[in-house]
Amino acid sequence: MSYFSSSIGRKQIVGICGLGLSLFVLTHMLGNLLVFLGPQAYNEYGHALTSNKLIYIAEAGLLAILIGHVIYTVLLTIRNKNARPKKYAVTPAGEKKTNFAAKTMIYQGVVILVFIIHHLLTFKFGEEYEVQYGEVIMRDLYRLMVEVFSQPIYVVWYVIAVIILWTHLGHGFSSSFKSLGFNHPKYVKKIDTAGCIYAAVVCLGFIAQPLYMFMNN
Amino acid sequence: MAGAGGKNLNLKLKVWKQKGPNDSGHFLNYDANGISTDMSFLEMLDVMNEDLISNGQEPIEFDHDCREGICGTCSLVINGEPHGPDKGTTTCQLHMRRFKDGDTIAIEPFRAKAFPVIRDLIVDRSAFDRIIEAGGYISTNTGNAVDANAMPIGKAEADEAFNSAACIGCGACVAACKNASASLFTSAKLSHLAAIPQGQAERISRANSMVAQMDSEAFGACTNTGACEAACPKEISIENIAVMNREFAISSLKSRK
Numbered sequence: 001m002s003y004f005s006s007s008i009g010r011k012q013i014v015g016i017c018g019l020g021l022s023l024f025v026l027t028h029m030l031g032n033l034l035v036f037l038g039p040q041a042y043n044e045y046g047h048a049l050t051s052n053k054l055i056y057i058a059e060a061g062l063l064a065i066l067i068g069h070v071i072y073t074v075l076l077t078i079r080n081k082n083a084r085p086k087k088y089a090v091t092p093a094g095e096k097k098t099n100f101a102a103k104t105m106i107y108q109g110v111v112i113l114v115f116i117i118h119h120l121l122t123f124k125f126g127e128e129y130e131v132q133y134g135e136v137i138m139r140d141l142y143r144l145m146v147e148v149f150s151q152p153i154y155v156v157w158y159v160i161a162v163i164i165l166w167t168h169l170g171h172g173f174s175s176s177f178k179s180l181g182f183n184h185p186k187y188v189k190k191i192d193t194a195g196c197i198y199a200a201v202v203c204l205g206f207i208a209q210p211l212y213m214f215m216n217n
Numbered sequence: 218m219a220g221a222g223g224k225n226l227n228l229k230l231k232v233w234k235q236k237g238p239n240d241s242g243h244f245l246n247y248d249a250n251g252i253s254t255d256m257s258f259l260e261m262l263d264v265m266n267e268d269l270i271s272n273g274q275e276p277i278e279f280d281h282d283c284r285e286g287i288c289g290t291c292s293l294v295i296n297g298e299p300h301g302p303d304k305g306t307t308t309c310q311l312h313m314r315r316f317k318d319g320d321t322i323a324i325e326p327f328r329a330k331a332f333p334v335i336r337d338l339i340v341d342r343s344a345f346d347r348i349i350e351a352g353g354y355i356s357t358n359t360g361n362a363v364d365a366n367a368m369p370i371g372k373a374e375a376d377e378a379f380n381s382a383a384c385i386g387c388g389a390c391v392a393a394c395k396n397a398s399a400s401l402f403t404s405a406k407l408s409h410l411a412a413i414p415q416g417q418a419e420r421i422s423r424a425n426s427m428v429a430q431m432d433s434e435a436f437g438a439c440t441n442t443g444a445c446e447a448a449c450p451k452e453i454s455i456e457n458i459a460v461m462n463r464e465f466a467i468s469s470l471k472s473r474k
Contacts, residue, residue, distance in 0.1 A: 003469040007398075007438035008428055008462055076438045080396035083330050083437035089231075089244065090297035090323045095304050095447060096393060102442040103395055175441040181463030183456045 007079065008179075010072045015176030017069035022173055022198065024062055025165070029205040036212065039142035040133055047138035070113065077106050101167040102175070108168040115161035122148055149213035162206045169199035226252045226313060229321040230265070232277050238333040238341075244323070247277075254314035258301060259284060259291065261313055277324075278337035286310040286450065289385030292392070293338055294325040299389035299448040307387065307450040327388050329397035330435045342388045344434040345402060349386075351430035352423035353406040355415045374412050381409035383451045393448030396437025401445035403431045404461030405453050411464055424461065424468035 003009035031049075034042045049055060091097070101108075123144065131140035148154050173195030177183070182191065228249040235242030252261050259281050266276035282290035291308040295301035301311040316322065324338060332340040370378075382405070390401035407424055410416030416423070439458055446455040 003466075006428055006465070006469075007432050007436075008465045009469065011438050011440075012462065012466065080398075080437035080440070083397035083435055084328055084395075085330055086242075086328050088294060088297055088325055088328055090294075090325070092297040092393075094296075094298060094302045096298040096302070096444070098395070098442045098444040098447070102440065105440065171441075178441045178455075178459050179439070179462055181459050181466060183459030185456070188456070 007076065010076050011179045014069055014072045014076065015179040017065040017072070018172050018176045020065040021062075021069060022169060022176075022202075025169070025202050025206075026198070029202050032209055033205060035142065035145065035209055039131070039140070042142045042145075043131055043138055043140055044133065046141045047136070050139070066116075070109075073106065073109060099171070101171045105168060105171060105175075108164045111161060111164050112168060115157075115165075118157075122154075145209075145213055146217045149210045150217055152214070155210045155214045158210045159207055162203050165206075166199050166203035169202060170196055173198055224254055224318075225250075226254060226316060226318045226320070228252055228316065228319070231321060231323045232337070233325045234275075234277075234337055235326070235334045237336060242334065252313055254312070254316075256313045257284070257309060258293075258295070258311040258313065259309050278335075278339050280339050281309060284309040287385060289387035292327050292340065292342075292387060292389070294327060294392055296323050299327065299392040300387075300450050304447065305450060305452045307385075310450075327392035329388075329391050331397065331399070332388060332391060340388070342386070344436070345386050345388060345399070347434065348399065348403055348427055348430045349406065352419065352426035353410070355410060356419060357415070368414055370413055378409050378412035381405045381412065381453065381457055384409075384449075384453050385451055387450060389448045389450060390445035390453075391436065393444040394437065394439075395442060395444065396440060398439045398445070399431050399434070399436040400439035400458045400461065401449065401453055401455065403427050404457035407464050408457040408460040411460065420464070421468050421471050422474070424464035425472050425474060428461070428465050428468075 004013070031045060032042075034045045123141070127144055127147070129140035129143045130137055131143070132138075149158075174192045177191050178188075182188075226249075230247040230249050231244050232247060233242060234245045247265060249261060249265055252264065256264070259279070262277055262279055269276050280290050280292050282288045284291075286307040286309060289307075291300075293300065293308045295308065295311070300306060300308045302315060303311055326332075326334050326338045327340050327342075329340075331344040332342055335341050384402060384405035386402060388402070391397050391399050394400075407427060410423065411420055441455070441458070443455055445458075446453065
C-alpha cells in the first residue's frame with residue numbers, strides 16, 4: 001500500500017504540514033511585534049523581508065505546505081464522513097464525551113482558510129502606500145495597518161479568527177506529534193502543555209496587535 | 218422483581234429497530250416498568266423481550282455472550298455512549314442502578330459503514346476479523362511445546378504487551394469515534410505483537426498489511442480526539458495508536474512491497 005494513499009500516511013502529512021504552519025505563525029507573530037516600536041521599525045522589517053530574493057522560495061514552500069495541509073485534510077475528511085453514513089441520535093454527555101476543539105478541527109480550518117485569503121487580500125495584495133526613510137523608498141505597511149484596524153468590524157473579525165486559530169493550534173500541535181508516533185507516558189503531558197502554551201503565546205501576540213492599533217489611532 | 222436492597226424503576230426505552238442492512242430503520246418506544254436496579258442492562262432487555270414475545274410482538278435483537286465482560290460480543294450505544302455511561306465497563310456489566318426512575322434511555326447499534334446492521338442492535342463486526350487475518354498473528358513452527366523459559370521477556374515488556382492484548386475486539390472504539398476509525402483496535406494488536414520477541418519476525422509486513430486492510434474496510438482515520446480510549450471497556454490506551462503510527466511509518470520505509 002502506498003504511504004500517500006493510506007489513512008496514517010495522509011494524517012502524518014497533515015501533521016508535518018501543520019507543524020510547519022505552526023512554526024510560520026510563530027515567526028509571523030514575533031516579526032509583527034515590531035509594530036509596537038513604531039512605523040519605521042515595522043516598515044523596515046517588511047522591506048528587509050520582501051526585498052530578499054529568498055522570500056520567493058520561502059513563500060513557495062509555505063504555499064506548498066498550506067496546500068498539502070488542506071488537500072490531505074479534505075481527503076481524510078471525505079473518508080471520515082463516509083465512514084459513518086448514519087449519525088447517532090444522542091450525543092454523549094458524560095465521561096465519554098469528547099473535547100469540542102478536537103471534534104471541530106475541520107470547521108476551524110475552514111474559517112482560518114477564509115481568514116488567510118482575506119488577510120492576504122487586505123495586506124499583501126492591499127493598498128500600496130509608500131514611505132521614505134533616508135534614501136530608501138519602501139512600502140508603508142504600517143499606514144495600511146492603521147487604516148484597516150481603525151475599523152471595529154475588521155478588529156472583531158481578526159480577533160475571532162485568531163481565537164479559532166488558538167483552538168486549532170491547541171489541539172493540532174499535540175495531535176501532530178501523536179500522528180507522527182510521539183505519545184509516551186514519559187513525555188506526552190509535556191507535549192500537550194507545550195501545545196497549550198504555544199497556542200496561547202502565538203494567539204495573544206496576534207490579538208495584541210490590532211487591539212493596540214485600534215486603541216492608539 | 219426487586220432484589221434485596223434494590224428498588225424498581227419505570228423507564229422509557231427508545232430502541233433502534235432495523236429489519237436488515239438495507240432497511241432504513243427507526244426508533245420504537247417501549248415502556249419498561251418494574252425493572253429491578255439489581256438487574257444488568259442485558260437482563261433488563263431479556264425481561265423486555267420475554268414480555269414482547271408473550272404478547273406476540275417482535276423481540277429486540279441484541280448481541281451477547283459471556284455476560285462477564287470478557288468476550289467482546291455485547292455492544293449497544295446507550296444514550297450516545299458505547300457500552301453506556303460507566304468507564305471501563307461492557308454493556309453486560311452495566312447495571313440498572315446506574316439509571317433513575319423515569320429516565321428515557323436511547324439504545325442504538327454501533328454505527329459505522331464498516332459495521333453494517335444485521336438486525337436491530339446487532340451489527341456485523343467481521344471487518345475486525347479480516348484486520349486480524351491480515352497480520353494480527355505470529356507464524357511459528359509446530360512441534361513440541363517450547364520450554365516456558367526458553368525466550369526471556371522483561372516484566373515491563375510483558376506488561377506492556379498484556380495491556381494492549383487486553384482488547385476484546387468489541388468495536389466500542391469504532392462506535393465512539395466521530396470518524397468511525399478502527400485505529401485503537403488495530404493499534405492494540407500491532408502494539409501487543411511489537412512489544413514481544415515472538416512478534417518481531419513479521420513486524421515490518423504486519424503494520425503494512427493490517428493498516429491496508431483497516432483502510433480497505435471503510436473505517437475513518439484517527440484525529441486523536443480520545444473518544445475511543447474513553448469508551449473502551451478495557452481502557453486500552455490511545456498511546457497504542459501512536460505506536461501504530463510509528464510502526465506504519467517504519468514499515469513504509471523498510472517494506473519492499
